[in-house]
Amino acid sequence: MSGIETLGVVGGGFMGTGIAESAARAGLSVVIYEPEQAPLDRSQASLEKSIGRAVSRGKLSDQEGSDMLNRVAWTRSLDDFDGVDGVVEAIIEDAKAKGSIFKKLDALLPDATFLASNTSSIPIAEIAAWTQRPDRVIGIHFFSPVPVMSLVEIVRAIDTSDETLAAAGAFAATMGKHPVHTADRAGFIVNMLLVPYLMSAIRMYEDGFATAEDIDEGMKRGCGHPMGPLQLADFIGLDVMYAIGESLYEEFKRPDFAPPPILKRLVVSGHFGRKSGRGFYEYPPAKVPAAA
Ligand code: 3HC
Secondary structure (H helix, E strand, C coil): CCCCCEEEEECCCHHHHHHHHHHHHCCCEEEEECCCHHHHHHHHHHHHHHHHHHHHCCCCCHHHHHHHHHCEEEECCHHHHCCCCEEEECCCCCHHHHHHHHHHHHHHCCCCCEEEECCCCCCHHHHHCCCCCHHHEEEEEECCCCCCCCEEEEEECCCCCHHHHHHHHHHHHHCCCEEEEEECCCCCCHHHHHHHHHHHHHHHHHCCCCCHHHHHHHHHHHHCCCCCHHHHHHHHCHHHHHHHHHHHHHHHCCHHHCCCHHHHHHHHCCCCEHHHCECCCECCCCCCCCCC
16 A cells, blocks of 8 residues: 555646546546646546546446546645645646645645655756655656556655655555656656657758658657657647756756757747647547537
């Protein structure tokens, strides 16, 4: 047992909702917080759709699906986190926004086993500095789509205690995830390797050296990757890619992490990839069947 029976998730985006789905599937009760109603409604609709798909594919029975859904609550008030055993924050990659959430969580939840961030590129120590309990702050970095990807990176910051580290490891095991451990450095293991690769593919496309399709087919068919790098960047979100590239560049000052100009042009134009309908590729909205 990890000691985490009720989990608070800050942020009901693709990552936050995926974390909630995996936790509910593992039998935990989950509360998802978002300050606005519209993202909460989207989170609920996406979880219902994902559970519905698992039921229709025979991975869950009807009863298991509805029990799982009943274990998840959505709220616009952080006060509803009262009594949660631990929290995972999964909001935008903005150190100040994360810090101010951690400051509030710290005041609200003096007994929480851990306050974890799902950040992919912001140093955990910088987030922990906003709290009075940096020993309880840790990075637990999930991969997208969370219900499918089995990895979590567990990131120990300067002040993270042994107890918090052990609790995060037990929590990952409860969720059925495989933990790898890293020190507190932007990018941790996976993004440190993945981001220069994705940025190189974007530069290759930007230079007109090859088409997006050929770059992606090259890596899928030549290296057995499930998605090519430009498809993957669209899937992760170009705004997220840009923020991670900036954080890594800020940390290491190495040009291979720096976002290429075309990435910035796409992001400022609102082309965030799959979620906005356009990135390196276009994604027409899914057709809703007409009512009978
Ligand atoms: N929620 C729940 N289940 C999902 C899902 C979701 N969002 N998306 C896919 N699945 C499940 C499907 O139900 C299906 O399950 P089944 O085979 O048991 O029925 C299975 O995953 C395969 O899905 P599909 O058949 O729809 O699609 P694909 O076979 O094309 O696989 C994919 C989709 C799993 C996304 C695959 O393309 C893939 O692995 N892509 C690479 C993803 C990757 O690299 N992720 C890491 C990104 S980096 C990151 O997250 C770090 C961050 O900091 C940037």
